[in-house]
Amino acid sequence: MPTAAVVIIGTEILTGKFADENAPFLIGRLRSLGLDLGRIVVVPDQMPVMVEELRRCISGFDWVFSTGGVGPTHDDLTFPAVAQAFGVPLVREPILERMIQSKFGENAAALRMAEIPEGAELWWDGEIAWPQVVMKNLVIFPGVPKLVRMKFDAICHRFSGVPVQTRRIHTLADEAEIADVLTTAAQRWPGVDIGSYPRFEERPHRVIVTMEARDPEALDACAAWLLLHVPGAASAPA
């Protein structure tokens, strides 16, 4: 399955000025599409940190989605950081240049938005007014949540995987009492990802056991076995 990483570029998130809405949105969408999200990182708007993290992600994952840092102001450094991460120069893209000139005239700050990494593509999918800039396996979104949602939904037909399926059971037993049974199941069904999550917020305290897999037969076999062997297990809505 294709793997994915998300890089949230934004001092404003780390300092608590704005709550991040983009990672939760992308988590849900990538899961529905069947991509395996393996990493989320929030970095400040600082070139060396951005370059280092972008390099790690573009070489380690099939797809990388970044948000933030693409506007016209001094704190917008994503295009320069992406160029450096890929080892290419920034070039002024003629179509973006004309779009910006027709909106803002010869505004030097706005024209920075036309300076994109050499080799970047423009995707014109859907009804969006501004094309999506993509550098090889890196999809470069703005930071504004509403725009991220619009832009992702316009391009999401390009990504496909087999969605993961989930089963859940819960029990009033303590995690320590069910640990051995879970370990046995994890060894017996290695393709099923088994998680165990105590919920102390709820009374009576419960443990939620989740099973995930792309193979529904293995998933059902594992779920049935755990329902039999976890003390006090009941199936729960996934």
Added chain:
Amino acid sequence: MPTAAVVIIGTEILTGKFADENAPFLIGRLRSLGLDLGRIVVVPDQMPVMVEELRRCISGFDWVFSTGGVGPTHDDLTFPAVAQAFGVPLVREPILERMIQSKFGENAAALRMAEIPEGAELWWDGEIAWPQVVMKNLVIFPGVPKLVRMKFDAICHRFSGVPVQTRRIHTLADEAEIADVLTTAAQRWPGVDIGSYPRFEERPHRVIVTMEARDPEALDACAAWLLLHVPGAASAPA
């Protein structure tokens, strides 16, 4: 000022099974305390990835706060990963061992929670029933949000910095029209962190400009200057 990083250990977050509540909580608390949060990473429950990210953070930040992976089940790998990141063995901690034995008897799975990295400290602050495990500059929290909140509030008196102050202005001008003014202000007041955030969700569209600094005089001078020079600027509640 002390710097900080947050490492969220949890496949369940990346797969969307649970929404992360710990990073938003820690963002707010670290900001109130005056620590500079420089990085948030969400990694899956996989040893090599956990070890690599923990190493990066413990050597790059004054304080690191991890959440998740400290229970008794097969997917709880944080203590082994921390030991590997610091290059020390796991040792059975006698006080934790006795606490676990008195609760669960000789339960091997539960006793894994007493196997902590050699050199780790136990902090007994506050009214918490279970001590906080800390390995040098790494504070190891569980994943359950309610416990993270309780445990952080019990130990937060140990961390201190000078809180950052904020000023905000907003304008109906486009970001491109105010970019030059912001660049000038950023150069003139290098100790003030200036951010610019368009809000397309709201009508009429606005740009929020935030200023942050620990020096209130520089902050007020910068804010006053921007109120004068940003077209259509109005001050906004911070």
